[in-house]
Amino acid sequence: MFEKSRDYLAKPELYIPSTDPFWDDEHISKGMLEAHLNPHWDAATRKSDFLDMSVSWIASIAPPKQFHQLLDLGCGPGLYAERFNSVGYSVIGIDFSSRSIEYAKEQTQHNKSNIEYHYQNYLTIDHVEKFDVITLIYCDYAALSITDRLILLEKIHRALRPNGKFIFDVFTPKMRKKESRTWCYEEKGGFFCKEPYICLESIYQYDDYDETELRQSIVLNETEVHCYNIWDHFFTKEKLLSEAQPIGFGAYDFYGDVSGKKYSDAEETICCVFTK
Numbered sequence: 001m002f003e004k005s006r007d008y009l010a011k012p013e014l015y016i017p018s019t020d021p022f023w024d025d026e027h028i029s030k031g032m033l034e035a036h037l038n039p040h041w042d043a044a045t046r047k048s049d050f051l052d053m054s055v056s057w058i059a060s061i062a063p064p065k066q067f068h069q070l071l072d073l074g075c076g077p078g079l080y081a082e083r084f085n086s087v088g089y090s091v092i093g094i095d096f097s098s099r100s101i102e103y104a105k106e107q108t109q110h111n112k113s114n115i116e117y118h119y120q121n122y123l124t125i126d127h128v129e130k131f132d133v134i135t136l137i138y139c140d141y142a143a144l145s146i147t148d149r150l151i152l153l154e155k156i157h158r159a160l161r162p163n164g165k166f167i168f169d170v171f172t173p174k175m176r177k178k179e180s181r182t183w184c185y186e187e188k189g190g191f192f193c194k195e196p197y198i199c200l201e202s203i204y205q206y207d208d209y210d211e212t213e214l215r216q217s218i219v220l221n222e223t224e225v226h227c228y229n230i231w232d233h234f235f236t237k238e239k240l241l242s243e244a245q246p247i248g249f250g251a252y253d254f255y256g257d258v259s260g261k262k263y264s265d266a267e268e269t270i271c272c273v274f275t276k
């Protein structure tokens with residue numbers, strides 16, 4: 001075990017993948033779904049009051065009558081998708097957590113809301129001028145490398161109809177963490193594993209072009225070592241424009257959050273509305 005763990009203790013090379021899936025792990029996805037469904041947590045989905053405000057703001061800038069077809073990327077268990085549908089959008093949701101997608105499908109049957117859900121990596125979407133609105137909410141764009149961000153922006157631009165809107169949020173540099181190393185012992189099991197485990201958590205900063213941040217969780221149980229690497233990036237308006245302008249959107253609007261708060265460079269998030 002000591003041998004196996006030691007390999008993970010040095011600062012990892014940029015974009016070394018996790019040893020196991022994170023969002024789609026059988027155990028982790030259970031805790032994640034609980035976090036999504038807790039209306040008072042900001043952990044995996046924002047609090048439910050915020051979701052309500054967010055959906056009514058989006059419906060005000062892209063009214064469902066004119067902007068009918070909506071694609072929600074990284075839809076999780078469908079908390080936004082259900083709300084989008086209830087204000088009049090025709091909704092497709094995509095996520096690569098099978099537990100979240102199963103839950104979302106059950107909800108749409110139960111609510112007779114007629115939302116289409118796909119268990120799919122959103123980096124593989126391939127649509128041409130099919131959607132009026134595409135959303136990617138809760139700073140997922142920031143988890144992608146610059147290569148993947150540009151691939152995704154191209155695909156989104158292609159998938160939007162003329163005048164369609166891509167609406168997403170990102171963290172600003174205010175949210176960058178300090179490098180650190182901490183540990184905890186989960187005697188009864190916990191978020192990462194149902195058996196007892198030790199978790200060694202590190203935050204690393206990289207001085208690459210993208211000033212990448214890594215949150216690494218090394219999970220040690222009786223017999224195994226798992227390593228989860230969650231990459232993050234932080235954005236200014238200028239950086240966002242430098243990525244989106246070459247793709248060829250026609251207009252770029254910025255807000256302080258995804259409920260339409262006024263943009264200020266003192267905020268923790270930026271919400272972007274890019275119009276094709």
Ligand SMILES: C[S@@+](CC[C@H](N)C(=O)[O-])C[C@H]1O[C@@H](n2cnc3c(N)ncnc32)[C@H](O)[C@@H]1O
Binds near residue numbers: 079100121122137140
């Ligand atoms: C922070 S949660 C946000 C969920 C939802 N947008 C919300 O605000 O409630 C991120 C979601 O994106 C999904 N996800 C992350 N990367 C993905 C990818 N490449 N393809 C599909 N889904 C992805 C995760 O499974 C997770 O459900």
